[in-house]
Amino acid sequence: MRIWMFCSAAHFRTHGARRLNWKSKLIQTTMTSPTQSAVRWYPPSFDIRVEQVPVPEINEPDDAIVKVKLAALCGSDLHIYRGHAGINKVHICGHEFIGEVVKLGLSYGGQAQGRPDLYSNLKVGDKVVSPFTVSCGECSVCRLGYTCRCPHGALFGSPALEGGQAQYVRVPKAGGTLYNLSDTSSWSTSLSDKTATAALDKISESSLVLLADILPTGVFAAMQALSHPKVLTALTGRPCPLNFFPLKDLPSKQDALVQEDRTLTFAIVGLGPVGICAAVSLLDLLSAGQYPFRVVAIDPIESRREKMQAVYSKISPDGRGSGEFITKVQAWTSGVGCTAVLEVVGNNSALSLAYDLVRDFGAIISVGVHGANQVPFTGRQLYNKNVSLEFGRCPARTMFPPAFELLAKRQDVFGGVGDPSSLVDRIAGFDEAPEMYRAFEKGEVGKVIFDPWK
Amino acid sequence: MRIWMFCSAAHFRTHGARRLNWKSKLIQTTMTSPTQSAVRWYPPSFDIRVEQVPVPEINEPDDAIVKVKLAALCGSDLHIYRGHAGINKVHICGHEFIGEVVKLGLSYGGQAQGRPDLYSNLKVGDKVVSPFTVSCGECSVCRLGYTCRCPHGALFGSPALEGGQAQYVRVPKAGGTLYNLSDTSSWSTSLSDKTATAALDKISESSLVLLADILPTGVFAAMQALSHPKVLTALTGRPCPLNFFPLKDLPSKQDALVQEDRTLTFAIVGLGPVGICAAVSLLDLLSAGQYPFRVVAIDPIESRREKMQAVYSKISPDGRGSGEFITKVQAWTSGVGCTAVLEVVGNNSALSLAYDLVRDFGAIISVGVHGANQVPFTGRQLYNKNVSLEFGRCPARTMFPPAFELLAKRQDVFGGVGDPSSLVDRIAGFDEAPEMYRAFEKGEVGKVIFDPWK
Numbered sequence: 001m002r003i004w005m006f007c008s009a010a011h012f013r014t015h016g017a018r019r020l021n022w023k024s025k026l027i028q029t030t031m032t033s034p035t036q037s038a039v040r041w042y043p044p045s046f047d048i049r050v051e052q053v054p055v056p057e058i059n060e061p062d063d064a065i066v067k068v069k070l071a072a073l074c075g076s077d078l079h080i081y082r083g084h085a086g087i088n089k090v091h092i093c094g095h096e097f098i099g100e101v102v103k104l105g106l107s108y109g110g111q112a113q114g115r116p117d118l119y120s121n122l123k124v125g126d127k128v129v130s131p132f133t134v135s136c137g138e139c140s141v142c143r144l145g146y147t148c149r150c151p152h153g154a155l156f157g158s159p160a161l162e163g164g165q166a167q168y169v170r171v172p173k174a175g176g177t178l179y180n181l182s183d184t185s186s187w188s189t190s191l192s193d194k195t196a197t198a199a200l201d202k203i204s205e206s207s208l209v210l211l212a213d214i215l216p217t218g219v220f221a222a223m224q225a226l227s228h229p230k231v232l233t234a235l236t237g238r239p240c241p242l243n244f245f246p247l248k249d250l251p252s253k254q255d256a257l258v259q260e261d262r263t264l265t266f267a268i269v270g271l272g273p274v275g276i277c278a279a280v281s282l283l284d285l286l287s288a289g290q291y292p293f294r295v296v297a298i299d300p301i302e303s304r305r306e307k308m309q310a311v312y313s314k315i316s317p318d319g320r321g322s323g324e325f326i327t328k329v330q331a332w333t334s335g336v337g338c339t340a341v342l343e344v345v346g347n348n349s350a351l352s353l354a355y356d357l358v359r360d361f362g363a364i365i366s367v368g369v370h371g372a373n374q375v376p377f378t379g380r381q382l383y384n385k386n387v388s389l390e391f392g393r394c395p396a397r398t399m400f401p402p403a404f405e406l407l408a409k410r411q412d413v414f415g416g417v418g419d420p421s422s423l424v425d426r427i428a429g430f431d432e433a434p435e436m437y438r439a440f441e442k443g444e445v446g447k448v449i450f451d452p453w454k
Numbered sequence: 455m456r457i458w459m460f461c462s463a464a465h466f467r468t469h470g471a472r473r474l475n476w477k478s479k480l481i482q483t484t485m486t487s488p489t490q491s492a493v494r495w496y497p498p499s500f501d502i503r504v505e506q507v508p509v510p511e512i513n514e515p516d517d518a519i520v521k522v523k524l525a526a527l528c529g530s531d532l533h534i535y536r537g538h539a540g541i542n543k544v545h546i547c548g549h550e551f552i553g554e555v556v557k558l559g560l561s562y563g564g565q566a567q568g569r570p571d572l573y574s575n576l577k578v579g580d581k582v583v584s585p586f587t588v589s590c591g592e593c594s595v596c597r598l599g600y601t602c603r604c605p606h607g608a609l610f611g612s613p614a615l616e617g618g619q620a621q622y623v624r625v626p627k628a629g630g631t632l633y634n635l636s637d638t639s640s641w642s643t644s645l646s647d648k649t650a651t652a653a654l655d656k657i658s659e660s661s662l663v664l665l666a667d668i669l670p671t672g673v674f675a676a677m678q679a680l681s682h683p684k685v686l687t688a689l690t691g692r693p694c695p696l697n698f699f700p701l702k703d704l705p706s707k708q709d710a711l712v713q714e715d716r717t718l719t720f721a722i723v724g725l726g727p728v729g730i731c732a733a734v735s736l737l738d739l740l741s742a743g744q745y746p747f748r749v750v751a752i753d754p755i756e757s758r759r760e761k762m763q764a765v766y767s768k769i770s771p772d773g774r775g776s777g778e779f780i781t782k783v784q785a786w787t788s789g790v791g792c793t794a795v796l797e798v799v800g801n802n803s804a805l806s807l808a809y810d811l812v813r814d815f816g817a818i819i820s821v822g823v824h825g826a827n828q829v830p831f832t833g834r835q836l837y838n839k840n841v842s843l844e845f846g847r848c849p850a851r852t853m854f855p856p857a858f859e860l861l862a863k864r865q866d867v868f869g870g871v872g873d874p875s876s877l878v879d880r881i882a883g884f885d886e887a888p889e890m891y892r893a894f895e896k897g898e899v900g901k902v903i904f905d906p907w908k
Contacts, residue, residue, distance in 0.1 A: 140712075140714050140715045140790070141790075141814065141815075143693060143711055143712070143715050144687050144688070144693045144694060144711065144715055144815070145687065145693035145694025145695060145696075145697075146694060146814060146815040146840070148840070149814035149815060149839075149840060220695075223695060223698040224683070224698070226698070227683050227697070227698035227699065228683070229678070229681050229682070233598050233599065234598065239597060239598050239599035239852075240598060240599025240600060240849060240852050241599060241674075241677060241852055241853055241855075241856060242599075243599075243681070244677040244678070244680070244681035245681065257597055257598065258594075258597070260594050261594045261597050261598055336594070336595075346833070346837075347833075348833070351833070360595065360600060360603035361595075361598070361600040361603060361846075366833075366836075366837075368833075368837075369837060370832070370833020370834050370836065370837045371832070371833055371834055372832050372833075372834055373832060373833060374828055374829075374830070374831065374832050374833075375828075375829060375831055375832065375833050375836065376828070377828065377829050378824070378825070378826050378827060378828050378829065379800070379801075379802070379805070379820075379822075379824020379825055379826075379827060379828075379829050379845075380824050380825055380826055382820075382824065382829065382843070382845035382846065383800075383820075383822075383823060383824045383845050383846050383847060384846075384847075385603075385845075385846065386600070386602070386603060386845060386846030386847060387845050387846065388842070388843065388844050388845070389836070389842065389843040389845075390842050391833075391836035391837050391839075391840060391841050391842070391843075392815075392836065392837050392838075392839065392840030392841065393837060393838075393840060395694060398693075398694050398695055399695055401695075402695060
């Protein structure tokens with residue numbers, strides 16, 4: 001990186017470049033590069049244009065250039081689309097993409113000693129899934145698995161980093177960011193390399209895009225719910241305070257829990273694509289146990305509830321658990337309430353509903369992308385219910401292995417395009433992008449994937 | 455309960471009691487009873503009076519009457535004292551007390567078959583600690599250990615239930631509520647009965663009152679912090695997503711964590727008596743492990759910081775960890791931030807400070823009693839830091855065993871009265887109650903305990 005910076009600065013000084021600052025010089029240079037087709041957002045809102053823009057170049061030694069195979073449209077893209085994100089910079093959209101490495105910076109190969117494996121192993125030609133944020137893979141935050149908050153990170157498809165709805169995309173810190181589909185031995189899964197490779201062969205290409213964001217995010221929501229100490233009481237049969245010591249055997253003279261106490265009740269608020277992924281992950285994890293459970297999935301849009309029903313009938317054909325679609329919150333106010341509520345919407349109305357649904361000593365797991373509104377709870381409300389709240393973005397790189405395993409296991413749900421239970425509604429060309437954004441924002445279409453070469 | 459209801463209703467009907475409603479009839483009846491001295495709060499605020507009121511009677515079969523030995527003044531009493539709780543009913547104050555059972559309802563003894571042990575075992579003459587809320591001990595909520603949210607519960611010293619700053623107090627559902635100090639075999643501790651009895655003998659009477667609320671609440675805060683999945687990553691060395699499966703061995707190809715990643719940094723915001731209890735519990739739990747940690751204790755009041763320092767020098771004389779008292783939040787904004795922050799104040803200023811202090815993927819554990827203000831976070835703030843929040847009241851009955859063990863172990867801290875490190879500043883008579891409330895509210899005095907017979 002230092003070398004490149006030095007050369008550039010020297011170039012800038014030598015050539016004078018009157019009245020051109022660093023940024024404008026870069027633009028001047030790249031304007032001479034070959035161009036590509038990309039989906040760009042224009043402020044203030046609802047303005048999507050498909051344009052010819054320069055093909056990205058390697059800017060830093062850790063960069064990779066990925067030729068995009070498929071790129072998806074995500075619910076959280078709508079925050080920018082609607083102009084709710086306070087952004088006014090034109091940029092290429094999209095943070096979910098898969099593709100093939102076509103160029104690598106100077107950091108890769110033999111000179112990558114002491115760095116994450118992918119720096120030495122990643123090769124031009126490798127097929128990759130990119131998590132929706134960049135992570136260096138070398139800092140404490142990354143080591144702890146909190147990759148989406150890496151201090152060197154950035155979100156694709158934001159003012160900070162051009163997105164993946166293009167024919168080519170620059171991936172910074174690619175050795176710490178990408179998942180290399182061409183080298184399953186680099187993964188941390190409970191599958192052997194051979195099994196992982198065999199599993200990969202059976203996974204449809206369109207469903208691989210789900211690994212960039214929505215499937216890891218769904219798994220993240222479900223795992224946060226099931227590992228929360230307030231859920232562990234019922235899940236493990238260890239009442240408070242034993243739930244605080246899941247690893248330790250402590251004596252207890254408390255009465256044993258009965259089935260009523262151990263019945264887990266979950267609600268999922270929001271059945272967009274991430275909500276469905278969360279539901280599938282939750283049901284998959286729950287069905288591995290012997291505890292009674294109930295999952296209630298809630299969305300005001302009928303087509304989403306129908307999708308959930310179609311998914312549900314595949315996952316629980318034996319009738320364990322039960323599915324209901326509830327539009328009237330009032331029906332929920334009687335009784336104890338939910339052990340945990342997964343909030344997969346990202347607004348205050350969803351948070352308030354989650355609060356109404358959750359039991360005393362329950363947990364609200366929010367993976368929705370929230371905006372500038374103050375959260376709709378008073379301190380007294382939270383105190384009076386002993387509520388736990390988990391907020392935030394999925395560390396998608398970290399959650400890749402369990403998400404991959406779920407994807408491989410559940411191709412019946414995730415594998416198709418346009419089936420009643422399939423998450424992917426259609427694969428469109430970039431020429432359809434403005435219309436797809438419009439229809440997606442209106443709830444008229446579900447998950448859309450773009451093929452930049454169609 | 456049904457029998458008593460029937461008799462009372464019959465009495466009401468038979469005697470006509472013109473224009474008297476149920477409540478006024480009760481007062482009429484009890485006004486003829488013997489009287490006692492009690493500390494009462496008068497609306498709207500700052501009005502504490504010591505008055506003669508009727509000695510409480512058994513109202514329901516599950517009731518016990520406890521002769522109060524000692525009753526303490528708690529920081530959360532100040533919410534009512536200041537008039538912040540929206541209450542306008544005169545009532546006896548106080549929710550922390552120990553005493554001796556002097557009367558029992560019809561539910562106790564031989565007829566208590568199938569009910570919690572205390573119904574058959576509790577006897578007149580038994581010494582007891584009362585948790586600050588009532589719990590039935592027989593419902594699903596109680597079985598899960600969430601006793602402070604028992605649907606049959608109530609808070610002592612509130613409009614719903616007369617408090618313990620009196621010579622006598624009525625304890626509803628006493629068989630599910632009280633801890634019986636005279637029968638250590640009824641406890642769920644990791645100590646044997648013999649050890650527990652021996653430990654009890656060495657515990658000062660004044661410090662037993664701490665078991666009613668503040669010590670269990672401190673332990674609750676510390677245990678919630680240490681068991682949170684976002685703390686378990688560093689604590690157990692299992693990075694995300696392994697932290698979601700503390701009970702399961704999963705393969706991982708992630709890089710091993712280094713000491714920097716595993717160093718736990720905690721802040722305690724608020725060094726009132728509960729804050730000190732939380733600090734002692736946290737340090738005690740941390741010192742059982744081999745992980746590096748740092749605890750930073752914060753309070754604007756110098757005398758409280760001095761108390762914390764005195765306590766700290768007893769707990770960590772070997773210098774493991776380090777204590778700092780920070781008044782300037784700005785000093786904290788550099789660096790990663792705290793693994794977890796314990797918020798032991800109960801206002802928005804403390805919550806905002808906790809947010810500023812906590813790291814990305816950190817946890818805020820709030821045991822402060824919060825009021826009617828909306829919590830001071832936007833959804834975006836919580837999303838952008840991946841913050842976890844734990845709110846609410848301590849289930850004091852549930853937390854009694856670990857709190858008792860800590861009390862026994864740390865008599866050097868908890869045992870004295872008026873020492874630099876002692877939590878109890880003084881034992882006062884009821885005649886001093888108005889002045890003690892005033893001084894406590896102003897931060898001029900620490901923990902005060904009343905002796906109703908002084």
